[in-house]
Amino acid sequence: TQLLEQSPQFLSIQEGENLTVYCNSSSVFSSLQWYRQEPGEGPVLLVTVVTGGEVKKLKRLTFQFGDARKDSSLHITAAQTGDTGLYLCAGEWLRNRDDKIIFGKGTRLHILP
Amino acid sequence: KAGVTQTPRYLIKTRGQQVTLSCSPISGHRSVSWYQQTPGQGLQFLFEYFSETQRNKGNFPGRFSGRQFSNSRSEMNVSTLELGDSALYLCASSPPSRGSWNEQFFGPGTRLTVL
Numbered sequence: 001t002q003l004l005e006q007s008p009q010f011l012s013i014q015e016g017e018n019l020t021v022y023c024n025s026s027s028v029f030s031s032l033q034w035y036r037q038e039p040g041e042g043p044v045l046l047v048t049v050v051t052g053g054e055v056k057k058l059k060r061l062t063f064q065f066g067d068a069r070k071d072s073s074l075h076i077t078a079a080q081t082g083d084t085g086l087y088l089c090a091g092e093w094l095r096n097r098d099d100k101i102i103f104g105k106g107t108r109l110h111i112l113p
Numbered sequence: 114k115a116g117v118t119q120t121p122r123y124l125i126k127t128r129g130q131q132v133t134l135s136c137s138p139i140s141g142h143r144s145v146s147w148y149q150q151t152p153g154q155g156l157q158f159l160f161e162y163f164s165e166t167q168r169n170k171g172n173f174p175g176r177f178s179g180r181q182f183s184n185s186r187s188e189m190n191v192s193t194l195e196l197g198d199s200a201l202y203l204c205a206s207s208p209p210s211r212g213s214w215n216e217q218f219f220g221p222g223t224r225l226t227v228l
Contacts, residue, residue, distance in 0.1 A: 033217075035219075040221065041221055041222075042117070042203050042205070042219030042220050042221050042222050043156070043203070043219050045216060045217060045218070048216065088155075088156060090156075100158075100169055101158055102158070103148075103155055103156035103157070103158075104155065105154075105155035105156075106155060106156075
């Protein structure tokens with residue numbers, strides 16, 4: 001069974017602090033995506049990474065794909081209350097087997113004012 | 114451009130009943146995927162439809178089925194509902210280029226409660 005483990009499960013920090021959340025697996029992915037989901041809404045895609053070692057920046061958010069394409073991290077600089085939400089990672093395999101995409105269970109982030 | 118819409122937003126059913134959920138993708142998107150989200154299991158892939166054909170399927174029992182129409186709208190059906198089917202059901206559509214899941218746009222979901 002393919003698994004994507006996200007850590008930490010919960011994180012509560014003060015506004016202005018930095019944080020990093022992780023997404024790890026023993027499987028190699030062809031691509032990995034990060035989403036943010038707010039209550040009552042569906043997940044919203046933040047970024048897709050496809051190359052081992054790739055780093056992408058989205059304003060204060062920095063995403064990194066591991067060299068072996070098995071793990072990823074999301075770093076937020078100077079967190080704001082608007083960053084509060086459930087952060088999900090999703091890994092995709094090449095298309096030759098079932099369950100070609102899996103999601104981690106997410107990191108629930110709460111930024112305190 | 115309108116986003117992905119799902120109806121109904123909330124639904125309450127009893128065990129043994131069946132339910133049909135509807136999803137309208139973003140205009141021009143031909144791929145529609147369905148997911149089940151629960152606190153314990155997270156987001157789990159149900160199936161994906163492309164041009165009215167099921168292209169991929171997750172590990173769910175046959176009680177879960179779906180279909181896609183010529184206008185790309187999709188429905189999923191759950192028969193003989195069980196308490197464990199209570200969940201948020203999410204639909205996502207993808208643009209035609211670059212494969213199915215390189216970019217998914219999710220709807221707000223249908224919250225199903227089975228009593």
